[in-house]
Amino acid sequence: MSSQQQPHGRRERNKQEKLERITAAAHELFLERGVDEVTTQQIADKADIGTGTLFLYAKTKSELLLLVQNSSYQDALSVGKARAAQTVDALGAIMAIVRPVVECNRKQVDNGRTYLREIVFGDPEEPYHLAALTLTVQTENEFAAVLGRGGATDPARAAALAHIVSAVMFLAMAATINIGKSVDEIVLEIEDQVRVLVG
Incomplete structure (x- = not known):
């Protein structure tokens, strides 16, 4: 039972960590350049994730x-x-x-x-x-x-x-x-x- 819960917890932590990276990257880029001058690709690159992964968190x-x-x-x-x-x-x-x-x-x-x-x-x-x-x-x-x-x-x-x-x-x-x-x-x-x- 414990071994089944641990991966779920790890998966949730990984999701939260990615969300935090995305939020930090978007915050920094939006503040620096303004929302209209930033692309989703730039945010994904800064967060060190793929664009497909980014769209799992925000469409x-x-x-x-x-x-x-x-x-x-x-x-x-x-x-x-x-x-x-x-x-x-x-x-x-x-x-x-x-x-x-x-x-x-x-x-x-x-x-x-x-x-x-x-x-x-x-x-x-x-x-x-x-x-x-x-x-x-x-x-x-x-x-x-x-x-x-x-x-x-x-x-x-x-x-x-x-x-x-x-x-x-x-x-x-x-x-x-x-x-x-x-x-x-x-x-x-x-x-x-x-x-x-x-x-």
């Missing part, structure tokens, strides 16, 4: 971008959640969540904008796209938790306000007019709008 370059950005987004959301927990006022706590998300999205502006477009228009049945949508829901839940602290806002209203905050944040990051803006400028734009909602 398209868009899926690879989702894989990479989802990982960064998850990390950013964790940072924001921790910072929000240490911030007393609602506006400050919401912005503590917003800032790392904006920072992660703006590391490479075209990648960030393409990622947001994939979230909105991509195939929700595709696993990496579903993971991205799940992250947006988690973000809204964090906003709602801040707004509902201590019963300050009833849960339904907090959820509605959180949805608006999320929309404001994503639109500010995706808007063509904001391409040249810095992280600080985008965060300030979001904060000005959120302040109207939370007072």
